[in-house]
Amino acid sequence: MLSEIPLNTKIRAMPKSASLFVNDGLSRSKTINCFDFVPSDYKVVYAVLYSMPRERFCEWGSGIGIITGLADMLGFDACGIEINDQMATASRELLADFGLSATIKTGDYFEISHDADIYFAYCWPGQILRVEQNFLSIIPDQAKLLIYYSAEDVRCKVKP
Ligand SMILES: C[S@@+](CC[C@H](N)C(=O)[O-])C[C@H]1O[C@@H](n2cnc3c(N)ncnc32)[C@H](O)[C@@H]1O
Numbered sequence: 001m002l003s004e005i006p007l008n009t010k011i012r013a014m015p016k017s018a019s020l021f022v023n024d025g026l027s028r029s030k031t032i033n034c035f036d037f038v039p040s041d042y043k044v045v046y047a048v049l050y051s052m053p054r055e056r057f058c059e060w061g062s063g064i065g066i067i068t069g070l071a072d073m074l075g076f077d078a079c080g081i082e083i084n085d086q087m088a089t090a091s092r093e094l095l096a097d098f099g100l101s102a103t104i105k106t107g108d109y110f111e112i113s114h115d116a117d118i119y120f121a122y123c124w125p126g127q128i129l130r131v132e133q134n135f136l137s138i139i140p141d142q143a144k145l146l147i148y149y150s151a152e153d154v155r156c157k158v159k160p
Contacts, residue, residue: 002132002145002157008051009154011043018046018073021098022066028094029064034084037063040122041151046070048146048154055117060109060131065091065102067120072102079116081109110134122148132157 014022022042029037045067049057054075059068062080064087071078072095079102082088088106095102105112109121110130119139121131128147135145136159145157 001160002136003160005144005156005158007048007146007154007156009044009047010051011047012050014043014046015073017098018070021069021073021094024098025064025066025069025091025094028090029087032064032084032086032090034063034087036061036084037087038122039063040067040148042066042070044151044154045120045148046074048156049074049076052118052144056115057118057120058114058116060119060121061123062091062104063087065094065104068102068104069095069098069100072100076118078102079114080104081112081114082106083108113138115140116143118144118146120146120148125149 049071057071057076057078059080062068062082065080068078068080088104091104141159147155
């Protein structure tokens with residue numbers, strides 16, 4: 001069982017460069033046929049990341065790479081893992097076009113390991129338990145897991 005710790009989700013204005021990046025990423029994502037890609041509310045996630053220590057960050061299911069890129073802009077050492085090959089390729093192009101050095105691994109985050117201090121997942125509700133179990137079994141004890149349930153409900157979970 002994971003426990004929950006408080007999270008600061010007070011919205012703060014994104015710099016213009018970050019808004020441009022988000023908008024460009026969203027428009028690129030529309031050209032790719034990926035049923036599983038549902039964007040999160042990037043203003044909310046930006047606020048959450050802003051409030052956290054700048055550590056190693058890994059996005060499980062990074063889609064077009066917007067959160068991974070925002071984390072990079074904020075000073076995290078950021079990486080995304082994305083199973084959809086087209087999305088992963090497009091996200092690498094997006095990051096490169098904005099001069100960001102975050103990396104994207106193509107594959108299944110249940111199979112690919114990546115050392116980080118903060119993990120982020122926005123998955124189908126039916127997958128959340130599996131994501132938590134994966135975190136419990138393979139991730140070091142001090143790490144944090146951010147789970148995006150909705151724009152109004154982002155939770156930070158840790159091992160007890
Ligand atoms: C709901 S979208 C969220 C995308 C992004 N995290 C965001 O918040 O905008 C979930 C993403 O996870 C990817 N995905 C689903 N299962 C995955 C898995 N097992 N390994 C890697 N990526 C996965 C999907 O292809 C999709 O791009």
